[in-house]
Amino acid sequence: MNSLYLVYDFEGPSGFFYNSSNLNLHQYYFENDFVFRNDIEDFIKTKKDKIPNSSNNIFFNEVKKIHISKLNSNLLDNQNNYFIYPIFTGGNNQYSLGIKKNDENDKSIFDLISNKWKKLLKRKNCNIIIYFGLEHEMPIEYFQKIYILLQNNNINPNKVWIISNNFSNIDNNNKFLDKFGIDKSKNLNFLTYYEQLKTKSNEIIDKKLVDKFINQVTYDKNIFSKSKKGLILNRRLPLHRKIFLSLIMYDNYLDSNLISFDLGFDNQRDFVDDIKNNRYVQGNIFFQKSDYNENTFSDTIKNKIIKGYSLLNKIYKNTLDVDDFKKIDGRALEIDDKRLYEKTCFSVISETEMFSNFDRYITEKSIKPIQQLHPFIMIAPYGSLQYLKSLGFKTFDKWWDESYDLEKNNIKRLLMVYDLFKSLNEKSFEEWNKIHKEMKSILIYNKENLKNYSYKNDNIVLNNLKKYLSNEHIQENPKLLQTP
């Protein structure tokens, strides 16, 4: 049986330091007994106004930890042993990569890896694992920065495994390598890990929370008590959400759906100006001038959006279950009021990312309808439904067209989803009753499938990891949370 070891460079009075922790923040850890924990990071952020560049790696709570000075040849020479140098960016990716700095002499996570470990990386069974969790964005600048930092630190990218829920990393990495003619034999390794899947799974198997969710019995009862068509929950209002909401307002769908929004929350930008000037277009080094027209809304649509936004602005705020969005984290994964799902026929999942082809990841938002036995459509990066399918979930192409998921053009996809939303709104409640009855087995199947990803199957993550590290389990888009 293979053994995993987590290797740490530094041990303090309260245990191991996070690897690659910002050296300039040690004085603040000293004030907190050198405890490396999330609440201390919060203390540093809020009280000291400094952003740490590493955090606690959530994967490895049960894995044996070892200090680098205790690695001897007996341990290292045993090829059944795998040594991992764990780093977690803690969602502060720009600080971790040294793109942003608290102080001029702050270093990136790669600069802070000890030379001793860099030498040990020459061994087959030694690797670095970086978890880019919480914020899963991976714009092209990050690829660029990572390869440069690795080169500067003489680290073979092959020895680095990047874990995040961004399921486009492998594609984008290949694009990047092609663009710059970099030998693909020296590319980074990517694994996907959908952390909210586990959190949401834990919730539905928690007996204390059982009343928070629609179950098979209440599902049947509620089929005939729907009063609204769609459920659209919005907290922050990035452009794609405001566009979708504006179109809804323009077409007068507000009353027939349950929709939350608050234009007073985290809404600094001039939306109308953004639409007029096409600021939703996210260019990058792969973007051709000719792509521009294909990625901008027509004037007709723009006018609809602007007019719709004017109507939205008049209402300004619409409360469903939460009045003050500042009081909830959003990312802390609160459970929505199940009555919202009981009253409505389907969910419109409005994901965090939509317009960036480099930030293709989904969050807890995509799991919430599954918890509540609710069918859904997605305003999300292309391939999101496909990604859910790869995790064993079933979707709803038997009842409506899901081809939007494969549309890579972001504005086309957004409009396809909107058209679908309209068509689902046009269905009568009788039609929905019928659909709900038909799709019950799929909804229940999905909820059962979600249970596979709970803490009870933590060993799956580690077993998959061991397989990937030993090249036993190569697949196109390797996932740590891959059910057996």
Next chain:
Amino acid sequence: MKINFVYDFTSLAGPLVNGVDPKNIKYFFDGNLDLQNQNYIDKINKKYNNYFWVWPNSFLYQYGNTDELCTSDINDVNENELYLYPITTQGDLYDFCSLKEKKHQTKFYYISNQFKKLLKENNNFFIYIEHGMEPYFDSHILKEMYKLCESNDIPFQKLLITNGSNSNHLTLQDFSEEYPNVKHPKLVTYNWGLPLKSQDMRVALQIVDEQVGVETSDTYRSTVCDISHIKNKKEKKALLLTRRLRSQRLLFLSLMFNENIIDKTLYSLDMDLNFYPNFKYILENEIESLNINVEKKYINDILNGYQLMIKQNKKIVDYELTPYLSGFGNESKELYEKTFFSIVQETEFSVWQQAITEKVIQPIMHHHPFVLIGSPYSLKNLKRLGFKTFDKWWDESYDNEEDDWIRLKMIFDLVKNLLTKTDEEFYTILNEMKDVLEYNHNHLKIFDSEYIGEAISKKINEFTSDKNIITVL
């Protein structure tokens, strides 16, 4: 009993010395970290333009049955083992206690709360303070340490302080006068100069290869004077080496200059190393401020001698007297071959700071008899450590005299008398002394790590006993 050395931090190369300012921990992320290598430490000091000391503890490691633990690794405490949290004074007690002009947080401040908790909860946990390389230790320092313990929530009685003092009993007595109800820490006497100089000699004689932990960039390998020197033709009667000019040294040398007998000695002098640049003023106006109660009738003689010293200003016998020339290594056998006996000027002189250093070991190494300008009972301590002295040939009662001036005068009179002896008389004396000189030289060889380990073994149980005064060496 096993000793576990407990460290708050484990760096890339293993445990990191305790008491490091967390701002400096970043310097220990260097991949080539080697805390045992002073050259490395010098290099990173230079590289980061940040002066910090990282002397590793060394003395109790020779015990053999030791282990190193990180504070966070201590889950189960073994009651039959000792847990010591080592910190060093780096030879500078005043800086250690932040008593110098440049104030800073002390190492007590940086001791982790986790270790403090263990310290309070377990009888077999101590903060182990090693004060090596300099002999000074007294109740004033102990009182400062007490205050530091109080302000840092550290139980004072859980300090285990090793030092080179042979008067720790007086230190505790004096401490108790001000703090009668405070429980005492443990004071462990370890005359560190002895094993280090023993090592120096064994390296010079090629009995062992390396001079681990002693060599620095300004260290030269010593040469050792053979016993055959007792028949050599001599240039001078005595060898009188002086570097830093402390009060007892200034007084003694002034008397030597005044009596015009200094030239009978091979002596070194550098007035740039005068600790009392206003010595003349003190003699004339503030004699009572001097730590030695000089008899008034001698003041003019001393003033006269001091003027002659100023006139002489500097005299080199082997090496330039830089302030930091190491007392380990750098031995020149020629100085001993050219002279009959040594006049040793020890660092400490007061009865409150009874200490011997490498200075008195030097003549032993070189088969030289010596007269010792040092603290009372220094000869007695040398005898306790197994050496023989020279009371068969001259009066050594000065060693029992606690009054500093009287003792100094007794020594001066003795030296003055010895310098009147003819070469023939000295050849006769040295010939008679031959067995003692050879015995001392050979006895010095025994103080190796194995010997120290055994010495610690004999005393280790006292570390957890009620005793507060423990003498290991």
